[in-house]
Amino acid sequence: MKHLPALIVVLFLLLSAGCAVDPGAPSETAPGEFQTVQGLLQAAADTNNASLRAEYQLEAAKRLQDKGDYPSARQLLDSMQTDDLGRAPGRIYRWIQARDIVNRGSREDAEELAGRISPDLVSRLPSDERKRAVRDLAGLYELADQPLKTFRVLMNGYAVIDESEWQPYNQRVWEALKSIPDDSLSNEASRASDANPQGWLELALSLRATDRFAIEPRAEAIRQWQKNWDSHPGARALPDELSIIATLPEQRPERIALTLPLSGALSGPGKAVREGFLAAFYEDLGNDPQTAITLTIHDTNKGGFSRIYADLLEADPDLVVGPLRKESLAGLNNQTRMPIPVLALNYVPFEGPMPEQLYQFGLASEDEVRQIATRLHNKDHRNALVFAPAGDWGSRMIEAFESAHEKTDDARMIRAVRYDEGENLNRVVADGFSINSSRQRANQLMRDTGATMQYEPRRRQDIDAIVLLAAPEQARQFNPLFAFYYGGDLPVYGTSLLYHGTPDPSRDSDLDGIAFTDIPWILDSEQTLRPQLGKLFPSLGERYDRLFALGVDSYYLASRLPVLEQVEGYQMKGRTGTLRMAPDGAIRRHQIWARFEKGRPRLLDDSSPELRGGTQ
Missing domain, CATH: 3.40.50.2300 (Response regulator)
Incomplete structure (x- = not known):
């Protein structure tokens, strides 16, 4: 049978660690009656009942996760034949998958699985597993950045959690609600039929209807909601944030x-x-x-x-x-x-x-540089070439950039190229891209061989992104040079330094393709x-x-x-x-992003691809 070798491998790994199998366990024993994971795996290998085998494997994987042995649980899940899983085992399989993904913190895998399962999965699991499943599936949707589905999962949890757990639980509900877009929030309110989601959605909509800077109206909205929904879990254990906002007028x-x-x-x-x-x-x-x-x-x-x-x-x-x-x-x-x-x-x-x-x-410019480092990390750019002006400011920016990178788990390379005001930027870029080294190698080869040959210089291949710290006047010279020296495929990132704040398409067209971060005051046209x-x-x-x-x-x-x-x-x-x-x-700021297109900044979001102007 195709499943046996993989099962035996997992079983062998566990047995080789000195674990014992349940002695004399009947081959048709219910999964919950086994005392050990090894007994479950042995029974799965022995039985010819495919449905029972899946139950044994799933129970074993769940217990391995409970013990913190996620790698062995993942290996067991990978060994399973999932095409013929019934509905009930299939639901448990997807729940255990979600637990594994949340443990690993894989956003990519979370997005993939979140697209295949429904928040209602919780209510279809065995009743004794629903409390844990709520936590795990909410974690999956949080990791996948799907706050509406997170909210829906959490609404299933009030039936299985104790009132003593409401405070931290309600905080999690509120965090999800804050991230749901306005249109989705209104649509959800129109379809909600149960009191718990109805109450939460009414509170969220009432606060969004008030100016976010108006302290007294927002405090009054919270107090009025508590009065109207006095038996609601949220009103009886208000999230900390809302409790403080409700008292801000006094503070x-x-x-x-x-x-x-x-x-x-x-x-x-x-x-x-x-x-x-x-x-x-x-x-x-x-x-x-x-x-x-x-x-x-x-x-x-x-x-x-x-x-x-x-x-x-x-x-x-x-x-x-x-x-x-x-x-x-x-x-x-x-x-x-x-x-x-x-x-x-x-x-x-x-x-x-x-x-x-x-x-x-x-x-602080350091906030902007740290934000660039975060974006490079999120876009999986591993090797950045930083062009920074000479002097104290440029040194501080490079130090902040390197410090931000050190806080990530990835081994990344950062190389800094410094330039002086009025310096020949053609030479600065050529040296930064190692174009001159490429020419020197070719010339040396011709001298050594005595042959005349044609060659095309190559830029260094160990960089996958450029960070440009320059004012508009210098940036308009740098950007075309990046393309001229064979770096037109590299994404370029900058700070607010390279934008004066007012669109100037005739001059800023040379900045096309550069993604930069700036404050909403500058980039958001709705500022009054x-x-x-x-x-x-x-x-x-x-x-x-x-x-x-x-x-x-x-x-x-x-x-x-x-x-x-x-x-x-x-x-x-x-x-x-x-x-x-x-x-x-210290107050830290997270700015918004834009990219120059036809000389004008166009707003970006975190999912926008980093494309250069000539490749869009």
Whole structure:
């Protein structure tokens, strides 16, 4: 029989580890009556009943997984003849497959299996297995990034979980709901018939109907939902995030001191941040007339931040926003806890622990470089060639890029090519691609042989992606040179540095094919405050457009620090990106992606292929 050799291999592996087989077990014994995996495998090898054999094998694979021996379980699953599996064994087989995939963390396999099974699989499994199956199948759909199916699976779980488990379970439900697109959420609400999904969907839709920055309306929506659905599992064990949002009106700062350089060399950036902050303040007041915030503004160029902060101790505001200069932050090294919470608008490394109640937020280029490293990892680019300017900024970017790569499990190669302003970029690219080395090898070969030959230079073949850290003026020269030197097939990634922020198709057509990351303020055409501020302050907008967005987000962050700090994984969608708080109080940003096409940036998503302009 074809199945016997593979079964015997698995059985041999287990027996060779010193395990014993159940003595004298009848050949038709029910799977659950066997005490050992080895007994199940021996019975599977002995029986001629194909259906019973499958039951033995599946029970053995499940027990192996329970013991943490996923490789042996996978080998056993691979040995099975699945074409003739009945419906019930087939369902168990797919569940055990899902457990294996979640254990391995394989997104590709998760996507494939998720497309072949239904969330209703849970309800068709034996009743004593459904609790575990809910956890495993939800994990499969989470790994496959299918939040709607995750939600549907989790709705099956309330019948089998205890009320004591509702809190973490509801948190998982809410995470799935937050990721479901609006249209899918509305469609799901229209088809829901059971109270549990109906309640959750009503809550999610009511919160999406309110402005995401309006604190009081969102808090009231949650409180009203709890009142209307007082016996709902979600209302009785509200997810942490919703519990904090419901109390944010009581926690929001009522007195804020904004400390920025409004005179001197940095007055331009300081004023741009101030105008963004004030624009958000008035926007918030329009969305929520109950907003009651007293704002004072202080020029850090007159007296310095340390002196201003000391004076503020007497006024005792609820929050200080600023300073903007790194040097002003460096003076806080000797603090263990800030008497008044500070939301600083820059980042500075601390040798020891960061002072308590100090939060750092800014437009750090390191965030963008880390995001490029993540995208390279997700697109399976293993060997990157980084073109970075000479000087301190370029060195910091390379260091951040290498540090981000070190956190992945893959062995990846990064090679940096540095260039100076005004340098011959033709030579920089040729050297980076090892074109000159190729020519030298050919010339040496002709000298050695005395023969004249024709050859075509080749670029180095050990790179599969380019990271370009350059301003638009340099990038418009670099990109055509990549194609000229036989690198037209390589995807090119860049930061917001290479885009001025306003479409310029006639000049930026030389950037076609480059994928780059930037803030929603620049790439999202639905931003409403940006054109208003640009019209009111044209000179500031031309030079410091992105700092308007920093000011806007710093205002909204001020009221959301509690939820960012207390709810692990909580994210705020802002004008500078999706924001989350790291354990040390630093706010990290995740920007959005675009690619130049016909000189204009076109938005990308994570599934978009990385194609060069000439190959689309």
